[in-house]
Amino acid sequence: MTDELLVLRCRLGEREALAELVRTWHAPVWTYVRRMLDAERADDVAQEVWLAVLRGLPRLKEPARFAPWLFMIARRAVANRLREEYRLAATAPEPEEGPADAADALVDRAEMLAGLSGLPPAEREILVLFYLQDLPVEDCAEICAIPVGTVKSRLHRARRMLRDQLVQRGFQP
Template sequence: MSKANPPTSETLADEWLVVRCQLGERDAFDELVARWQLPLWRYARQLTGHDAASDDATQDVWLRVLRGIARLREGAKLRPWLFGIAHRVLMDRLREQYRMPLVSDDAADLEAIPIDESALQLEADLAALSDGLARLPAPACEVLTLFYLQQLSLDEVSQVLAVPVGTVKSRLHRARRLLRLQLDIQGER
């Protein structure tokens, strides 16, 4: 028999925010945005690669959250619920991009961002890692971002992506292998 994990203070705070939002407290929604804006924006930034696209996507996420918060039944599941909405918004946007013809006058968009040689070694490593992530297919980048950068559990990633936990594990394994290959190709490993 397995015991459920006891709720953390963050989970309890999220639950309370959800209840307050559902009761119509305007300040509660502002608190919710303040608490989750940056993590959602970083997730969107990692997948889109552009600040402006991340801003637009997170704005869409918040509109969907505002419209749907009343239907959220388990406040403890706020985190995977928010990232699930972000996942759907970003996948919708990716589908739209794939439908559009690829036209670009700016060759710099197609180039990798150069790593500043004068930066600290840690900054260089982070830039190389970010560049390697950007070169991965969207599903691989997404699963790594959710698990490692957003620190969602396997169960939460499973909920966000709407796939079984075993699929998340295999996607993580494949994505890590692809990232290692990218870093080897760049000579960063």
């Protein structure tokens, strides 16, 4: 069943349609949020995303464009969380680091994630959307509210930055 049809069914009040949307899109949304934040915060932000989706579905103008709309909501939720944390960090002492995520135990995966997390948010976001969420450049541009050319230049810069970080850690290009 298409996302468009599920959105239309959700608007008609069908709970099963909403459950199907969540089943289909929860993992991609959580993965996107997880790449932008740590696992602990990702759960909370992903829940905020689904609440925003539930509230916003009646106002979605183009149900066929559900995926870009969903990731725009996720992007906004991540940005709001980071903004709030930066604001709190300016007034609070340095936070202690928690234990490492068990899913990141594999060395190569941990190195890749460390390299990804070391990128500036704009470049990290583009890599996550394009490579990990398999979204086309045009959808990435719409989600980030930037021109397609800017997406392409950020992708180029982000790949170069990630490669440089991995090389510094001893990985071969």
